[in-house]
Amino acid sequence: MATPKHLECNLCGNQQPYEPLVPAVCKKCDSQWLEARYDYNAFKRDILRGLPNRPSNMWRYQDVLPLNDPASLDLYPAGGTPLWLSQRFAPDLGHDSVYIKDERYGPTSSFKDRQAAGAVAAMSEKGVKEAVIASTGNAAVAYAAACARAGIKLWVFMTSLVPQEKLREAALFGAEVIRVSGNYDQTKQIAAQFAQRRQLLLDRGATSIPAREAMKTIAYEIVEQLNWHAPDWYIQAVSGGLGPLGVYQGFKELFNMGLIDRIPKLGIIQAEGCAPMVNAFKAGKDSAEVVIPETSIIILSTGDPGKAYSYLWNLTQQFGGVMESVTDAEAFSAMRALAKSEGMAVEPATAVAFAGLEKLIRNGAIKADEKVVVNCTGHTFPVEKHVLGDQWAVDVHLSKDQSPAPREGLQAALENLDEKTTTVLLVDDNADDALLIRRLLEGHKAYRVYHAKDGWEGLAMARQKLPDLIVSDLTMPGIDGFGFVEELKLDPRTKDIPVVVVSAKDITTEERKRLNGHIQAVYQKGSLSTKKFVDQVIHVIEESSEPTGEKT
Numbered sequence: 001m002a003t004p005k006h007l008e009c010n011l012c013g014n015q016q017p018y019e020p021l022v023p024a025v026c027k028k029c030d031s032q033w034l035e036a037r038y039d040y041n042a043f044k045r046d047i048l049r050g051l052p053n054r055p056s057n058m059w060r061y062q063d064v065l066p067l068n069d070p071a072s073l074d075l076y077p078a079g080g081t082p083l084w085l086s087q088r089f090a091p092d093l094g095h096d097s098v099y100i101k102d103e104r105y106g107p108t109s110s111f112k113d114r115q116a117a118g119a120v121a122a123m124s125e126k127g128v129k130e131a132v133i134a135s136t137g138n139a140a141v142a143y144a145a146a147c148a149r150a151g152i153k154l155w156v157f158m159t160s161l162v163p164q165e166k167l168r169e170a171a172l173f174g175a176e177v178i179r180v181s182g183n184y185d186q187t188k189q190i191a192a193q194f195a196q197r198r199q200l201l202l203d204r205g206a207t208s209i210p211a212r213e214a215m216k217t218i219a220y221e222i223v224e225q226l227n228w229h230a231p232d233w234y235i236q237a238v239s240g241g242l243g244p245l246g247v248y249q250g251f252k253e254l255f256n257m258g259l260i261d262r263i264p265k266l267g268i269i270q271a272e273g274c275a276p277m278v279n280a281f282k283a284g285k286d287s288a289e290v291v292i293p294e295t296s297i298i299i300l301s302t303g304d305p306g307k308a309y310s311y312l313w314n315l316t317q318q319f320g321g322v323m324e325s326v327t328d329a330e331a332f333s334a335m336r337a338l339a340k341s342e343g344m345a346v347e348p349a350t351a352v353a354f355a356g357l358e359k360l361i362r363n364g365a366i367k368a369d370e371k372v373v374v375n376c377t378g379h380t381f382p383v384e385k386h387v388l389g390d391q392w393a394v395d396v397h398l399s400k401d402q403s404p405a406p407r408e409g410l411q412a413a414l415e416n417l418d419e420k421t422t423t424v425l426l427v428d429d430n431a432d433d434a435l436l437i438r439r440l441l442e443g444h445k446a447y448r449v450y451h452a453k454d455g456w457e458g459l460a461m462a463r464q465k466l467p468d469l470i471v472s473d474l475t476m477p478g479i480d481g482f483g484f485v486e487e488l489k490l491d492p493r494t495k496d497i498p499v500v501v502v503s504a505k506d507i508t509t510e511e512r513k514r515l516n517g518h519i520q521a522v523y524q525k526g527s528l529s530t531k532k533f534v535d536q537v538i539h540v541i542e543e544s545s546e547p548t549g550e551k552t
Helices: 038-050 058-064 111-123 140-151 164-172 183-200 210-217 216-224 242-255 276-282 305-318 328-342 348-362 407-420 430-446 455-465 479-490 510-517 530-544
Strands: 004-010 034-037 081-085 098-102 129-137 153-159 176-179 233-237 266-269 321-326 370-376 393-397 423-427 448-452 467-473 499-503 521-524
Touching: 004 321, 038 058, 038 098, 038 129, 038 153, 038 448, 058 111, 058 499, 081 111, 081 216, 081 510, 098 111, 098 216, 111 140, 129 140, 129 183, 129 321, 129 499, 140 164, 153 183, 153 430, 164 176, 176 183, 176 407, 183 276, 183 393, 210 216, 210 242, 210 479, 216 479, 233 430, 242 266, 242 348, 266 305, 266 348, 276 305, 276 321, 321 328, 321 348, 348 370, 370 455, 430 448, 430 530, 467 479, 479 499, 510 521
Parallel strands: 098 370, 129 153, 153 176, 176 393, 233 266, 233 370, 266 321, 423 448, 423 467, 467 499, 499 521
Antiparallel strands: 004 034, 081 098
């Protein structure tokens, strides 16, 4: 058991119980910066014994993670990534002690795999079945993979400026991808309102205790890989700032347990076209002003870092450090140099960190005798484009440029999104009947309609798509409608999906009894015109979409 003993407010010191998946807010001063506290003495004893029989991934440190028994959930383990000594990139800059924490060695090749592992494990422990996340790319892909493994339906909101490969990759893992024509801050806004309307769990990024705590395993690994010594510097490119906030919680815990003699100086690097933290830092301010992103490195395009900057500012004031920005061109140059010197293909966000390292070495901020660790946050992975079909994303239009969307525009987009994200699965071996129903449904509202040609294909699609409604024929080859409905109701993933059954033949009293309690309605083909039948189907959809409580 590793449930936190309590949460402690970083501002006023108030202590309060830890509540899984509940937004962490101090009940005394309303601060959103609470830190989990554990039985560090027991954990330190295990560390001094060499952590015997522990896995070589982030669950190695589960004693200081807010989870009961993550290893038992059989989720993808993240972490356990290598720490490389730079052989040519840093020496060419005149520095021989730069280490690369290579986070490309994860399920989806980014450091966000840790965040997703912690957050999805917490969801699984609480029985959550459906969740929402807004992301600039890597987190969406990591959560999509972790949720696929855990059997959780994930709604991913990403700005349409994110590279299509990232969007497709999330869709490949089965996530419902919502592509928003606006900036990231607008994307977070519509994601939050969508989650509220549907009463779904919203991942809250830096304010989520499981997500943030998962990142501190990076610090534990670095220190263990350096033979229980801390580096002088930790460097990372940031967008919203969750990564280093979590990492430094790990460094602080290790220091407080007496396992390291110092906490590293912090180097925060941002893209020059979206550098609100750097602007505030260089102005000597403890809060950042919002900027409109103007960078092609979209994964780092958070224009409003909110309170995260203030917490990172405090870390630099406590332990030393700097915040610096680099141009897109400098980042791309570093990407090429890293590939040629170290044989490492990295994403643009990682290249920002290495371009920042180069600048800090050249301007003397990092001394030649200081030991440095740079977080290699990820490797871009373009997925196969031909396996997803043409309905892998839903488009939402908020604004043509990066300016804030008007409130009425946001409301209209949400209402339109409700239609576009309503999914109907037709299971019918008669292609003509299915096509007619599909055209009438799509003509009535902007529903997404999928067609399965028999019951077995229908079961597979139902488990993958988790539609809002299933319309099934009763007489089909292979598994008939009765068996199909029974299989749906036996599967926890599909048992609550409303089902409408249609039949070409008369339905006996016994057959009606067999279906009773498992379906929403049963119709005989020909008893209603196809148009009236579709109207009835839409009525069932609208009734079933009424909020009934939080989905868990």
